[in-house]
Amino acid sequence: MPLNKSLLLLLSIPFIFGTPKKPSEWTEYLGGPDRNHFSSLSQINIQNVKQLHKAWEFHTNDSSGQMQCNPIIVHGVLYASTASIQIIALDAATGKQLWRYTDASESAWYSTNRGVTYWEKGNDKRIFFTAGNWLYALDATTGKKISTFGKEGRTDIRQGLGSLSSNKFVISSTPGTIFEDKIIMPLRLSEGADAALGFIQAFNVITGKLDWVFKTIPSPGEYGYKTWGKDNYLNKNVGAANNWSGMSIDRKRAMLFVPTGSAGFDFYGGLRKGQNLFANTLLALDARNGKRIWHYQLVHHDVWDRDLPAPPNLVTLNIRGKKVDAVAQITKQGYVYVFERETGKPVFPIDEIKVNTQGLPGETLWPTQPRPQKPLAFARNYLNENDISAIAPNREELQRIFRSIRKNPFDPPAKEGSLIFPGFDGGGEWGGASFDPETGYLYVNACEMPYILKMVDAPKQSQLNNMTDGEVVYTKNCVTCHQQNLLGNPKSGYPSLVDIGQRKDRKYISDIVSHGKGMMPGFTALTSTQKESVIDFVLKVEKKQKTSTHKNADAGETFNYNMTGYNKFLDSNGYPAINPPWGTLTAINLNTGNFVWRKTLGEFKELTAKGIPQTGTENYGGGVVTAGGLFFIGATKDEMFRAFNKLTGELLWQTDLPASAFATPSTYEVNGKQFVVIACGGTKLGTRKGDSYLAFALEDK
Ligand code: HEC
Numbered sequence: 001m002p003l004n005k006s007l008l009l010l011l012s013i014p015f016i017f018g019t020p021k022k023p024s025e026w027t028e029y030l031g032g033p034d035r036n037h038f039s040s041l042s043q044i045n046i047q048n049v050k051q052l053h054k055a056w057e058f059h060t061n062d063s064s065g066q067m068q069c070n071p072i073i074v075h076g077v078l079y080a081s082t083a084s085i086q087i088i089a090l091d092a093a094t095g096k097q098l099w100r101y102t103d104a105s106e107s108a109w110y111s112t113n114r115g116v117t118y119w120e121k122g123n124d125k126r127i128f129f130t131a132g133n134w135l136y137a138l139d140a141t142t143g144k145k146i147s148t149f150g151k152e153g154r155t156d157i158r159q160g161l162g163s164l165s166s167n168k169f170v171i172s173s174t175p176g177t178i179f180e181d182k183i184i185m186p187l188r189l190s191e192g193a194d195a196a197l198g199f200i201q202a203f204n205v206i207t208g209k210l211d212w213v214f215k216t217i218p219s220p221g222e223y224g225y226k227t228w229g230k231d232n233y234l235n236k237n238v239g240a241a242n243n244w245s246g247m248s249i250d251r252k253r254a255m256l257f258v259p260t261g262s263a264g265f266d267f268y269g270g271l272r273k274g275q276n277l278f279a280n281t282l283l284a285l286d287a288r289n290g291k292r293i294w295h296y297q298l299v300h301h302d303v304w305d306r307d308l309p310a311p312p313n314l315v316t317l318n319i320r321g322k323k324v325d326a327v328a329q330i331t332k333q334g335y336v337y338v339f340e341r342e343t344g345k346p347v348f349p350i351d352e353i354k355v356n357t358q359g360l361p362g363e364t365l366w367p368t369q370p371r372p373q374k375p376l377a378f379a380r381n382y383l384n385e386n387d388i389s390a391i392a393p394n395r396e397e398l399q400r401i402f403r404s405i406r407k408n409p410f411d412p413p414a415k416e417g418s419l420i421f422p423g424f425d426g427g428g429e430w431g432g433a434s435f436d437p438e439t440g441y442l443y444v445n446a447c448e449m450p451y452i453l454k455m456v457d458a459p460k461q462s463q464l465n466n467m468t469d470g471e472v473v474y475t476k477n478c479v480t481c482h483q484q485n486l487l488g489n490p491k492s493g494y495p496s497l498v499d500i501g502q503r504k505d506r507k508y509i510s511d512i513v514s515h516g517k518g519m520m521p522g523f524t525a526l527t528s529t530q531k532e533s534v535i536d537f538v539l540k541v542e543k544k545q546k547t548s549t550h551k552n553a554d555a556g557e558t559f560n561y562n563m564t565g566y567n568k569f570l571d572s573n574g575y576p577a578i579n580p581p582w583g584t585l586t587a588i589n590l591n592t593g594n595f596v597w598r599k600t601l602g603e604f605k606e607l608t609a610k611g612i613p614q615t616g617t618e619n620y621g622g623g624v625v626t627a628g629g630l631f632f633i634g635a636t637k638d639e640m641f642r643a644f645n646k647l648t649g650e651l652l653w654q655t656d657l658p659a660s661a662f663a664t665p666s667t668y669e670v671n672g673k674q675f676v677v678i679a680c681g682g683t684k685l686g687t688r689k690g691d692s693y694l695a696f697a698l699e700d701k
Contacts, residue, residue, distance in 0.1 A: 014450030015062030018119050018178045018205075024669035027074045029115045029175045030432055031666070033249045034314035036573075037434035037443075037624045039667045043674035048698055049592030049643050049653045050659035055675055055697035057658075063691040065110045066518050066662065067683035068106055068173070068430075068621065071693065073668040073677075074118050079694060081113040083682055084085055085131045089143060092677075093670040094697060099143030103131070114246075114430070115175040116665075117183060121692070126205060126318050128183055129170040132515055135185060135203060144484055156183055158203065160213035160409070164236055165196035169522045171515075174246040174430075177256065179287040181205050182212075184256060188244045190521040191305065192480075193559060195264025198242020201285075202290060212290035216241040217279045223292070229273035237559070238245050238272045240264035241279035245430050246311040249287060250341060256287040257314065257327050261307030267413050267455065267563045268303060273298045274565070280308060282329050282337070284344060295432030297338060298329065302364035303359070304453070305424055306332050310432035310622075317440055318591045319347060322418060328435070328590060330428030330444055334411070337372050338590060348374040348593050359412035360455060360561055362521050369410050374593030378424045378586040379446040381409050391612065392571035402577075405452060413455045413563070420666040423449040424566050431622030431635060431664050436646060440591040443602055443631055443646070446584050447618045449576055450569040451492075455561045455583075462590030470537030473530050477523055478538075480565055482641075486538065492517060492568045493685065501539040509535050511609035516685070517564075575604070583616030583636060585623075587649060597649035602636030618685060624676070634661025634678050637685050641665075641678060641696075659690025 019026055023040040031037050044052060058065075060082040072082035078092040087101040109131040117128040118140065125140035126149075135157050137149035143155025159169045169190045176183040181204040195626045202211040217225040217238065228238065242264045249258045263272055280299035285292055286313040299306040308533040312329040317338075325341040338347040352368035352380040360572055388398045401402045405417035412418065427445060433444040464472050475484065481494045497683035500509065513531055524533070536542035569577045576582050580600065602617030616636075621634035631646045639660045641654040661680040677699045683692030 010028070018121070018180055020074060020120060026071070026666040026668045027118060029070055029117070029246060030073060030311065031624070031663060033177070033251055034435070035246070035248045035311040035432060036315070037315050037432065037438070037622055037664065038436060038626070039624060040627045041674045042626065042628035044626070044630065044653065044661065044676065044698060046630065046645055049630055051654070051698055052173060052643070052653055052676075052696045053699060055695045056309035057695070058090055058095040058097070060086070060088065060197055060681070060691045060693070060695045063681055063683070063689045066112045066684050067691070068112050068114045068663045068682070069679045070115045070664040070678065071666050071677060072116065073666060074116055074140075076670050077140070078677065078693070079116050079118065079127055080679065081116060081129060081605075083691065085109040085113045085412075087116060087127065087129055087138060087139070087143070090693070092210040092668060092675065093673070094415070095380050095693065096212035099663045101138055101143045109521075110370055110512060110516055111171050111188070111219055111515060112173045112518060114173050117175040117178060119178050119183070124250060128176055128205070130157060130185070131234065134185070135168045135172075135176070135208070137205070137208065142443050150207070155203060155208030157187065158196070159210045160201040161197050161199055165239070167525045168194060168196035169516065169524045170196050171431065171522070172244075173311065175246060175543060177247045177249050177542065178205070179249060179251065179254070179256065182287070184247060184287070186244050186246050187242045189240050189242050189264070190238060190264045191262070193237050193265050194525050195239030195351075198240045198260065199244060200258055200285065201361050205465070214283070214285055214290040214292065216243075217263070218277070227275040228608055229271075233242055235271055236265060237265070241276070244307070245309050248311045248314050250314055251287075253342070253638050254287045254685055255293060256285045257312050258283040258285060259308030259310070259312060259329055262299070262302035262305055265559055266303070267453065268360065268363060268559050268561045269301050269422050270360070270364070274301070274365045275366060280306060282308065282312060282339070285326075296337070296339060298331060298342055298370055300369060301364075302421060303363070309426050313433055313435040313442065313573070315435050315440070315442070315590060316437065317347065328433070328442060330433050332422060332426035332428055332687050333449035334377035334381055334427040334446060335368075336375050336378070336442065336444070336588065336590075346372070348372050355410040356406075356408060360414065362560060365412050367593070375588045375590075375595065377446050378588065379427045380447055381421060381582065384576055385420060385421065385449065389571055389575065389577055389579055391575070391607075392573070392577060394572045398571060398577045401452075404421040406445045413453050415455050417452045417454040418567070420451040422447060423451040423568070425620070427440055429620060431620060433621050433630065434625040436592070439647070441596055441646070442588045442590050443623055444586055445590070445619050445623060445633060445665070446586070448578070448584065448616070449618055450566055450578055452569050454564045454567070456564055464501070467532075468537065468542055469530075469544045473526065473534040478534070480563055482518065483565065485581055487551065488563050489567055491570055491574055492566055501541075506535060506539065509538065512675045516609055580613075583619045583643070585633065585649070587646070595695070599644070599651075601633070601648050603638050604637065604641070620684065622664040624665050626667060632665050632676055633669070634663065634665060635688055636660065639687065657694065658692055660684070660687040
């Protein structure tokens with residue numbers, strides 16, 4: 001068939017098979033291939049939102065981890081995951097369970113899961129999800145594994161990564177993206193010296209076979225290889241540059257948009273000198289074969305963990321009277337970068353700003369970093385001494401700490417400490433932004449939590465020689481988050497392991513060390529001897545003898561430097577050490593690059609009671625914008641679910657939830673009734689535990 005004829009045929013197909021799209025449903029992660037969190041439903045609207053009430057609540061009876069799932073709704077069925085990655089199908093009108101998939105043969109999976117992917121062709125309807133390093137295919141009607149997919153219903157998502165990554169920690173928290181008969185997978189990896197290679201892989205939805213691979217760290221001879229310094233590709237201590245936050249797809253153009261994270265090890269780049277393409281990059285790939293169409297790197301040679309945190313929004317803008325199909329990427333730094341979709345040309349000019357290059361000995365920083373002229377940052381990224389919290393009981397102490405650290409944006413990691421602001425999670429976060437095609441407004445929620453990044457020398461061999469095997473494995477793999485003394489940093493979310501044996505059994509600890517939990521990666525590369533020895537060490541049952549060579553403990557390659565943990569900069573009451581806002585919601589007109597409105601998001605009721613204006617809180621999970629004139633969001637620490645007027649930012653409705661909803665809601669219509677549903681539960685930020693999916697609707701007339 002001549003090319004133009006086949007092209008014509010393609011264009012005449014009303015929708016491309018794989019992913020049904022009815023405006024009344026929510027068939028894909030974040031509402032559609034454009035990841036715009038938008039619904040054209042308007043039954044619930046500005047006039048009646050105050051009458052919204054609970055329609056149903058489904059208890060998963062599983063509160064063992066975090067719930068970050070954005071449920072999908074297809075043909076009246078809601079598909080979602082529980083905290084330990086069991087998959088459920090509910091009647092979307094009533095919340096009644098239709099089936100539940102639990103794999104009894106597996107160890108418990110405690111890692112987070114943000115949703116599942118639906119695919120159909122004729123009567124073949126499939127649900128895809130990942131647990132551990134496996135991509136599973138379930139029959140969407142029965143919830144049973146499809147035995148012809150991969151090996152007995154699952155396929156290994158490390159297949160295309162090569163031998164350097166074969167025993168490393170590789171999971172996926174975010175659902176895959178469908179293009180025709182392919183599913184393209186995000187990956188979550190370790191961010192340390194043991195990071196796997198974060199390539200982009202497409203798998204066949206029928207067979208589970210690897211279809212194509214895009215190398216985010218190029219091979220010798222490939223474009224970008226030279227941006228990693230001499231011979232560094234073969235250096236087994238360089239990895240990551242993975243997409244963990246998910247992708248967006250323009251199926252008409254067969255263009256896949258892939259935001260990537262930083263290279264590993266996150267905080268020291270002395271073994272990966274150079275710009276490090278395609279880490280921290282927005283990639284436009286040909287969805288048919290994974291070939292690169294264009295790319296734009298948003299952080300050069302990242303040593304601050306500035307991953308691109310969310311799938312970009314595929315938007316259509318009106319730029320000075322001209323229609324422009326564009327792609328908008330939010331960042332942890334608080335900027336939105338907008339590009340023409342086909343060419344990658346910036347819609348608003350991007351400047352290269354000179355930055356501090358005085359890094360640790362052995363480090364070579366990149367001299368500039370990109371900053372868009374518009375829109376302005378939606379989160380603060382600079383602080384001075386006056387910004388230290390006026391309500392902090394220990395304000396002077398905090399100011400003293402503040403004076404002693406580096407504090408300009410992109411100041412390199414150092415032993416005296418560097419301010420990371422907005423914090424390690426952003427700024428813009430994995431919840432992602434919502435886009436309203438009716439107005440061209442982008443809605444983005446952000447945290448303004450400061451962190452202090454501090455570097456220390458890695459322990460010398462002579463120090464390791466005096467340790468037992470278990471302590472060596474612990475020192476090389478666990479101290480960043482749990483500290484040498486096992487005390488952790490509970491205020492920042494890193495639990496103490498002191499007396500862990502009195503709280504938890506060996507099997508639980510072993511599952512966590514193998515597979516990870518929440519923010520903790522799994523340590524799949526440890527041998528069983530190393531794993532047992534580190535468990536003995538934390539359980540304090542280790543025999544005190546040591547093998548002087550540590551040949552059983554020599555796991556976890558280290559660098560010259562370690563970081564001392566992801567430490568929040570807090571006052572003595574546990575609040576952020578800076579003046580509010582601590583959480584915000586901003587509406588940006590992407591046609592002009594100007595802000596429309598901005599609100600604090602979230603509340604500490606005990607502070608409001610003292611007369612302190614609403615401060616905002618840390619928030620995780622995004623919102624939903626609707627044709628009913630509303631913007632819905634949970635996300636805050638205060639266990640609330642809220643609806644704002646999307647044009648003005650006025651708070652129109654709010655309700656208490658049984659637990660905080662660190663997840664993005666979905667909205668859909670069944671039998672003529674519109675629902676808004678949100679996952680609330682999990683154990684993040686020390687909030688109350690919960691295990692529900694909660695749906696809201698208007699009263700029947
Ligand atoms: C990148 C940070 C990080 C590293 C490195 C890390 N952990 Fe963790 N760990 C965490 C976090 C965060 C949690 C809490 C997870 C949750 O409940 O969501 C945790 C939880 C645990 C728990 C369960 C504690 C409880 O009270 O339930 C154990 C046990 C544990 N870690 C052991 C280890 C060991 C052993 C290592 C090294 C082999 C290690 N961790 C390395 C971050 C880390």
